[in-house]
Amino acid sequence: xxxxxxxxxxxxxxxxxxxxxxxxxxxxxxxxxxxxxxxxxxxxxxxxxxxxxxxxxxxxxxxxxxxxxxxxxxxxxxxxxxxxxxxxxxxxxxxxxxxxxxxxxxxxxxxxxxxxxxxxxxxxxxxxxxxxxxxxxxxxxxxxxxxxxxxxxxxxxxxxxxxxxxxxxxxxxxxxxxxxxxxxxxxxxxxxxxxxxxxxxxxxxxxxxxxxxxxxxxxxxxxxxxxxxxxxxxxxxxxxxxxxxxxxxxxxxxxxxxxxxxxxxxxxxxxxxxxxxxxxxxxxxxxxxxxxxxxxxxxxxxxxxxxxxxxxxxxxxxxxxxxxxxxxxxxxxxxxxxxxxxxxxxxxxxxxxxxxxxxxxxxxxxxxxxxxxxxxxxxxxxxxxxxxxxxxxxxxxxxxxxxxxxxxxxxxxxxxxxxxxxxxxxxxx
Amino acid sequence: xxxxxxxxxxxxxxxxxxxxxxxxxxxxxxxxxxxxxxxxxxxxxxxxxxxxxxxxxxxxxxxxxxxxxxxxxxxxxxxxxxxxxxxxxxxxxxxxxxxxxxxxxxxxxxxxxxxxxxxxxxxxxxxxxxxxxxxxxxxxxxxxxxxxxxxxxxxxxxxxxxxxxxxxxxxxxxxxxxxxxxxxxxxxxxxxxxxxxxxxxxxxxxxxxxxxxxxxxxxxxxxxxxxxxxxxxxxxxxxxxxxxxxxxxxxxxxxxxxxxxxxxxxxxxxxxxxxxxxxxxxxxxxxxxxxxxxxxxxxxxxxxxxxxxxxxxxxxxxxxxxxxxxxxxxxxxxxxxxxxxxxxxxxxxxxxxxxxxxxxxxxxxxxxxxxxxxxxxxxxxxxxxxxxxxxxxxxxxxxxxxxxxxxxxxxxxxxxxxxxxxxxxxxxx
Numbered sequence: 001x002x003x004x005x006x007x008x009x010x011x012x013x014x015x016x017x018x019x020x021x022x023x024x025x026x027x028x029x030x031x032x033x034x035x036x037x038x039x040x041x042x043x044x045x046x047x048x049x050x051x052x053x054x055x056x057x058x059x060x061x062x063x064x065x066x067x068x069x070x071x072x073x074x075x076x077x078x079x080x081x082x083x084x085x086x087x088x089x090x091x092x093x094x095x096x097x098x099x100x101x102x103x104x105x106x107x108x109x110x111x112x113x114x115x116x117x118x119x120x121x122x123x124x125x126x127x128x129x130x131x132x133x134x135x136x137x138x139x140x141x142x143x144x145x146x147x148x149x150x151x152x153x154x155x156x157x158x159x160x161x162x163x164x165x166x167x168x169x170x171x172x173x174x175x176x177x178x179x180x181x182x183x184x185x186x187x188x189x190x191x192x193x194x195x196x197x198x199x200x201x202x203x204x205x206x207x208x209x210x211x212x213x214x215x216x217x218x219x220x221x222x223x224x225x226x227x228x229x230x231x232x233x234x235x236x237x238x239x240x241x242x243x244x245x246x247x248x249x250x251x252x253x254x255x256x257x258x259x260x261x262x263x264x265x266x267x268x269x270x271x272x273x274x275x276x277x278x279x280x281x282x283x284x285x286x287x288x289x290x291x292x293x294x295x296x297x298x299x300x301x302x303x304x305x306x307x308x309x310x311x312x313x314x315x316x317x318x319x320x321x322x323x324x325x326x327x328x329x330x331x332x333x334x335x336x337x338x339x340x341x342x343x344x345x346x347x348x349x350x351x352x353x354x355x356x357x358x359x360x361x362x363x364x365x366x367x368x369x370x371x372x373x374x375x376x377x378x379x380x381x382x383x384x385x386x387x388x389x390x391x392x393x394x395x396x397x398x399x400x401x402x403x404x405x406x407x408x409x410x411x412x413x414x415x416x417x418x419x420x421x422x423x424x425x426x427x428x429x
Numbered sequence: 430x431x432x433x434x435x436x437x438x439x440x441x442x443x444x445x446x447x448x449x450x451x452x453x454x455x456x457x458x459x460x461x462x463x464x465x466x467x468x469x470x471x472x473x474x475x476x477x478x479x480x481x482x483x484x485x486x487x488x489x490x491x492x493x494x495x496x497x498x499x500x501x502x503x504x505x506x507x508x509x510x511x512x513x514x515x516x517x518x519x520x521x522x523x524x525x526x527x528x529x530x531x532x533x534x535x536x537x538x539x540x541x542x543x544x545x546x547x548x549x550x551x552x553x554x555x556x557x558x559x560x561x562x563x564x565x566x567x568x569x570x571x572x573x574x575x576x577x578x579x580x581x582x583x584x585x586x587x588x589x590x591x592x593x594x595x596x597x598x599x600x601x602x603x604x605x606x607x608x609x610x611x612x613x614x615x616x617x618x619x620x621x622x623x624x625x626x627x628x629x630x631x632x633x634x635x636x637x638x639x640x641x642x643x644x645x646x647x648x649x650x651x652x653x654x655x656x657x658x659x660x661x662x663x664x665x666x667x668x669x670x671x672x673x674x675x676x677x678x679x680x681x682x683x684x685x686x687x688x689x690x691x692x693x694x695x696x697x698x699x700x701x702x703x704x705x706x707x708x709x710x711x712x713x714x715x716x717x718x719x720x721x722x723x724x725x726x727x728x729x730x731x732x733x734x735x736x737x738x739x740x741x742x743x744x745x746x747x748x749x750x751x752x753x754x755x756x757x758x759x760x761x762x763x764x765x766x767x768x769x770x771x772x773x774x775x776x777x778x779x780x781x782x783x784x785x786x787x788x789x790x791x792x793x794x795x796x797x798x799x800x801x802x803x804x805x806x807x808x809x810x811x812x813x814x815x816x817x818x819x820x821x822x823x824x825x826x827x828x829x830x831x832x833x834x835x836x837x838x839x840x841x842x843x844x845x846x847x848x849x850x851x852x853x854x855x856x857x858x
Contacts, residue, residue: 072800073807077744077758110797214752273745274811276754303811304798309741315506316702316742323643325705329506368539369733369815371501371843372850378502382703382732386798387816414800421801 002027003398004044005391006037007053007362009376013339013351018376024055026358029172029396034352048398050390052366054376056334057352058117058359058394059307060139060341062266063207063245063295065123066132067095067103069110070421071300080213080275088300094428099420101128106417108136109408110305114386115361117394119305120243120266120295120345122180122207126163134171137399137407139359141243141345142167143180143207148191157195161202172395176205176347178243183209184231185216189224196236205241205263205346208232211254212246213277229254238263243344245295246271247285248278255288264291264344267336269313271297279317282336283327293341294333306386307337315381330381362391431456432827433473434820435466436482436791438805442768442780447805453484455787458601458825463781477827479819481795483805485763486781487546487788487823488736489568489770491695492636492674492724494552495561496524496532498539499850500729509642509704517729523857528849530557535846537565538837539734543815544790546823548734549672549695549724549774551609551636555592563600566828566836568788570672570774571596572609572636577620586624590631601824605634605776607672612638613660614645618653625665634670634692634775637661640683641675642706658683667692672773674724675700676714677707684717693720693773696765698742700726708746711765712756722770723762735815736766744810759810791820 003026010022012034021037025044041047068088075087100123111119118139121129126144133140144160151157157179164177181187181195199206210228211217220228230253232238238261247265250258258265267280282292294310296302311333318328342350349356363384365373370383392400399407432455439451441463450466454473470476497517504516529552540548547568550558555573562569573589580586586608593606610616610624628635639657640646649657659682661667667690676694679687687694696709711721723739725731740762747757771779778785792813794802799812821829828836 070801071803073802073804073811076804076807076811077755079753079755083754106797106800113797270745273749274754276748276752276756278752279749303807306798306814309738312738313745316699319705320702320708323705323707324508325512325703326506326508327705366843368535368542368839368843369735371535372499372847373502374500374850374854375502375505378505378732382502382505385735385814385816387814410797414795414797418801421803425803 001046002044003046003048004041005048005050005055005360005362007050007055008365010034010055010352011334011376012353013057013335022055024352024360026396029358031352031354031356031358033354048391050362050364052364053362053390054365054380055360055362056380057338057350058361058392059115059337060293060345060350061111061116061119061295061305061307062243062293062341062344063268063297064107064119064121064305065298066107066119066121067100067123067129068298068300069107070099070103070417070424073303074300090428091424094424097125097128099424100125101132102413102416102420104129104132105135105408105413107299107305108132108138109405109410109413111138112136112392112399112405112408113389114306114308115363115389115392116305116307117359117361117392118348120207130167130175133175135407137394137397139174139348139394141176141178141205143178145180145182146195147182147186148188154194157198161198161204164202164204174395178205178207180207184220184228189231189235192232192235192237196239199240200236205243206237207243207245208237209245210247211249214249217249227251227254229257233257241346246280248272248280250280250285255285255290259289264293264340266293266295266341266344267314268295268297269317270310271302273313273317275301279321281321282314282318283322291340291343292336293344294336308385311337311381330377333381334377358393358396360393361389363388364390431473432475432477433470434477434479434484434789434791436479436484437794439463439484439781440763440805441782442486442764449805451484453781453789455825458787460781460783460785460787462783477820479791479793481793482791482819483794483809484789484791485809486767486779487790487821488544488766489722489774489779490540490545490548490724490734490736491672491722491770491773492697492726493536493548493550493734494727495536495548495550496529496552496558497727497729498536499528499532499846499853502732503729519857520853523853526554526557528853529554530561531842531845531849533558533561534564534837534842536728536734537561537567538834538839538842540567541565541821541828541834541837542818543735543737544792544818544821545734545736546788546790546821547777549636559596559604562604564836566823566826568603568777568823570605570607570634570636572607574609574611575624576611576615577617578615583623586627590627590633593631593633603824607634607636609636613649613657618660618664621661621664621666625668628669634672635666636672636674637666638674639676640678643678646678656680656683658686662686670775675709677701677709679709679714684714684719688718693722693769695722695724695770695773696743697724697726698746699739700731702742702746704730708750710750711743711747712751720769720772721765722773723765737814740766740810759806762810763806787822787825789822790818792817793819
């Protein structure tokens with residue numbers, strides 16, 4: 001099956017500007033051609049023509065705890081430790097594998113609606129997460145969250161490695177297992193070393209929270225004389241591909257270590273603002289060679305999985321931090337959400353180019369809030385929202401068509417998720 | 430005509446929590462009753478039943494330059510002075526009255542879609558702005574922007590007063606004229622005094638930009654030994670009702686002056702971030718007695734007129750500034766966008782209460798990104814977007830019904846706005 005999308009504008013990523021109008025053609029799951037729209041489509045089974053559409057590489061969400069959608073908005077605006085220990089942890093203790101499946105599927109539906117084609121997840125019941133990803137048609141880089149206190153014998157680490165092996169090559173390669181040591185303040189140096197060794201010997205990437213709060217960095221320096229990034233590096237974590245969530249409070253030496261590592265930092269501007277943690281200096285990190293991606297964090301704290309909102313928050317945050325509207329350009333937010341995340345996660349390019357997986361989205365620009373169009377990148381980042389996405393295509397398969405989800409029975413999932421959320425709260429009382 | 434809205438949840442504003450389910454009933458343009466949903470509607474001509482809906486007082490946008498939608502996204506991410514002098518001013522020099530009418534109407538359509546029932550505007554060709562407001566069914570607090578260098582003889586000030594008189598009582602009282610001295614750095618002390626005197630004698634409110642950038646405050650202190658707020662106060666500006674846009678860099682004495690004034694500060698978090706100006710300390714201003722509202726600023730710089738985005742940005746900004754997730758609660762953003770703006774603008778209450786104008790909106794909560802509901806305020810502020818608004822009602826009249834605009838031919842306005850934007854750029858070359 002060869003499909004061609006024709007639209008008012010196509011941004012293929014990289015340093016290339018916009019083709020207006022443009023086209024993308026793919027066959028099975030690989031892009032064959034992308035470029036300006038010239039002539040009629042030939043030898044194509046289907047043409048998707050969106051006259052007011054703008055086409056982007058599918059967005060990636062570099063840091064998520066997708067099943068936490070079941071806890072969306074619970075105890076918002078509470079102090080962080082109270083939120084975690086009095087609200088979230090007690091609920092999580094009562095979660096079942098099926099809850100995690102439904103919560104993740106709900107998030108997959110939301111991500112498809114918002115033009116996200118893949119996400120990096122850290123949670124538990126990872127087989128349920130992987131099943132939801134398989135069903136949804138999205139890509140998932142799935143890490144079992146590991147906390148040392150829960151894993152004295154290392155069985156959970158071993159299970160996490162087994163999970164990754166078990167799913168290797170399944171779901172058309174859309175599921176990639178990773179190891180998820182939660183953070184250096186919940187995983188001591190020895191445990192981190194064991195994770196690093198397992199990652200190396202099993203050829204797995206690692207997803208970890210580092211330097212999210214200033215308190216974390218101070219505690220680490222007092223206790224170990226090292227920053228969280230240095231601690232992770234000493235334990236060998238940076239010798240595998242590494243997805244560093246947050247990185248709000250990076251020091252000079254941290255940026256040097258991360259610039260030399262495979263992977264990079266997933267910036268989570270909405271979560272970092274909403275939890276009062278601060279603003280990562282993305283401009284500086286990039287200048288010093290660190291690859292920067294973009295993510296939402298879990299929907300319990302961030303409330304939605306809207307990568308258009310994250311792109312806005314990223315741009316606003318950098319301009320505020322540097323007190324300069326010219327310090328960050330709209331297209332850099334697009335790059336972080338596509339190519340930046342792809343470079344960190346691996347296996348996809350985040351660009352529309354021949355040979356790359358056919359992961360792309362079409363955003364409608366007929367909306368009143370998107371009229372007129374003077375600058376496609378500005379409109380895409382500063383004015384468009386998740387609700388403007390009309391087509392989401394992952395691995396060559398159309399997952400959403402004119403706002404209808406084709407892989408998920410959305411109404412049923414919403415009903416089931418709402419019922420499970422209520423039952424979870426009842427159980428944990 | 431007596432209409433009743435029945436919905437899953439109603440937030441009437443003030444200190445009252447949510448009624449779940451709830452109802453609002455109005456007759457002509459005034460609310461008759463609001464409260465929990467009990468029993469069947471009696472003696473009602475129409476029932477609007479939105480089973481998954483949440484009802485809020487209509488949102489107000491406290492600071493706008495609505496016609497600038499024609500310039501949406503032009504030269505985004507440029508240094509501020511370059512953006513203004515090389516891009517915006519040359520275009521504005523070529524604007525016609527009809528351009529302003531169409532650009533304002535486009536913005537009115539966007540605001541109705543996003544649940545905004547009224548806005549404070551500062552621009553020129555104010556009769557065209559008022560005509561657009563009249564047509565749209567919204568409320569407009571409309572100020573002619575005044576700059577001293579353009580008004581050596583005071584004719585423009587006189588015209589601005591005439592405009593306000595001419596529209597008094599027209600459009601069912603939905604149009605309120607104000608005076609709009611741009612800022613103390615474009616209007617000297619003498620000119621500000623003349624504006625203040627005109628405002629007092631004509632009983633008009635004043636809309637002015639104050640303390641938007643740190644540079645502005647420093648320049649003012651160097652040149653006059655006074656902050657912009659002190660300068661405005663000395664000139665008598667704070668003796669009338671005053672809509673202070675921005676107030677990013679308020680000093681102690683400024684807060685004292687503003688707390689004693691009628692009106693208050695309209696916080697514009699997206700604009701202030703995007704232009705790199707900083708974050709207003711809303712928590713402190715409110716603690717010291719200043720009334721705080723919320724606005725978008727013009728759509729050329731802010732890109733959209735989405736008050737749901739502003740509510741998010743407001744909450745995130747305060748939590749970041751105070752490094753504390755508990756420093757600002759979701760409901761405070763709702764209050765700023767409704768009652769806060771109402772107190773600053775005057776003539777409406779921003780609450781749903783008997784006798785108040787029937788200004789209300791219904792937000793659908795069936796969206797996947799809004800499932801499940803654990804906390805109505807959290808969902809309304811942190812998860813809902815402009816695209817979730819289903820009904821917008823102003824002065825008792827339904828302006829949008831299930832996503833269809835009833836007062837504006839949206840498609841025609843979009844086409845006309847796009848054509849005028851192109852022609853404007855061609856003319857100014």
